[in-house]
Amino acid sequence: MHNRYIRNARKAAYGETGYERAKAIYHYFEQFTEHPHARYTFEQNAANRFSNGMNERQFAVWLMHDMAGLCAINDMLRNDFLNS
DSSP: OHHHHHHHHHHHTTTOOHHHHHHHHHHHHHHHSOOTTHHHHHHHHHHHTTTTTOOHHHHHHHHHHHHHHHHHHHHHHHHHHHHO
8 A cells, every 4th residue: 555655646746856846745645645634744844854854855755655654554444444
């Protein structure tokens, strides 16, 4: 599941670089997934990206993996709940 979100987020951000790539990733998760708080996650992490020692490219990659991970966990929990 995680890889599917990564693959789709990369497609959504294709052609963008740096901070604009991170914004495209955030918009993908906000519009096309059930991420519970994509905007909040993006804004909080964007505000802290330089204090964490990340450049804009690293930030976009980290944001994509962070959001994909949360969506994948939510999918697994939903599937476990529905199958129990």
